Amino acid sequence: MSESIGLTVTGMKCGGCETNVTGKLTALAGVISVKAAHKENSVSVEFDADTTTEAAIKQVITDAGFGVE
Ligand SMILES: [Cu+2]
Structure with missing residues (x-):
């Protein structure tokens, strides 16, 4: 069953950080979208x-x- 979560993440300063986080999460088995x-x-x-x-x-x-709050 798919679930959605919204997290507050600190330390992202630019689009490169977004790409970094998105790429690493997408590589985790079970992650559908970020x-x-x-x-x-x-x-x-x-x-x-x-x-x-x-x-x-x-x-x-x-x-x-x-960081994740
Ligand atoms: Cu950055």
Whole structure:
């Protein structure tokens, strides 16, 4: 079943950061779509809850060097 979450992500300063976060999240199995907006400090993720978890998604973001509130 697909779920959507909206996260507040700190540390994104430009479009390159958005691309970085989007690419790393898209590489995670179960992630369906990602929208990152550095000006809003927001990352929205649609994912298959049978394949991955919100915790795994947050881990990818922090591993990429950003903060999740
Ligand atoms: Cu950047």
